[in-house]
Amino acid sequence: MMQTDTHADDVAALREMAREFTEGFNSGDVERLMRFYGSSYVDVNLRQPVQSHEERRDYYAWVIRRGLGRIQVHPDEIQVHGNFAFVRGRIVLSRQDAGGLASSIAELRYLEIARKGPDGWKGFWGMDGPVQEYVPSLLPGDVANGRHPA
Numbered sequence: 005m006m007q008t009d010t011h012a013d014d015v016a017a018l019r020e021m022a023r024e025f026t027e028g029f030n031s032g033d034v035e036r037l038m039r040f041y042g043s044s045y046v047d048v049n050l051r052q053p054v055q056s057h058e059e060r061r062d063y064y065a066w067v068i069r070r071g072l073g074r075i076q077v078h079p080d081e082i083q084v085h086g087n088f089a090f091v092r093g094r095i096v097l098s099r100q101d102a103g104g105l106a107s108s109i110a111e112l113r114y115l116e117i118a119r120k121g122p123d124g125w126k127g128f129w130g131m132d133g134p135v136q137e138y139v140p141s142l143l144p145g146d147v148a149n150g151r152h153p154a
Contacts, residue, residue: 014084017125018091018118022077030074034064040127042119048131073099077114087120095132111135 021040028036038061045060046053055063079093095112114132118125 011084014089014120014125015082018082018084018089019079021118021125021127022079022091022093026075026077029064029068032068034061034068037064040125042121042126042128045127046129048129049133073097073108089118089120089125091116091118094135 025037025040028034038057041057041060043057045055045057047055047060047063050063074097076096076098077093078096079091081090081092083090092115093113095114097110097112099108111134112132113135114130116127117129118127120126
């Protein structure tokens, strides 16, 4: 009897979730995004972080209407622990000028926690933020005072 590698199947499903999220966002299809959310979601970045499914839908409709650009979601690490998964990755946000050329690119890091239920994996908690530069050999004021890392 052939056994399936559930862990590998789960990782593949979570990667597909990121791919579908990217396609849904870039095409403006809010319903496509919402397939990956359960009845509530905690978005740590929002002042009112706990959202119902409807509130999350309204949030994404608002984000897409703002025309923030196109995204690419890259899950860099996926850890599956039973019915829970931790997905750490990058979101690359690119904006284009009127000529279709990239006018700005921003990179965010994200952490998503998903739960597996009867209808598959659903995100229920997440956060993202801009990538920060960190050079451990520099102290505050070093660059301003002309000192550079060795």
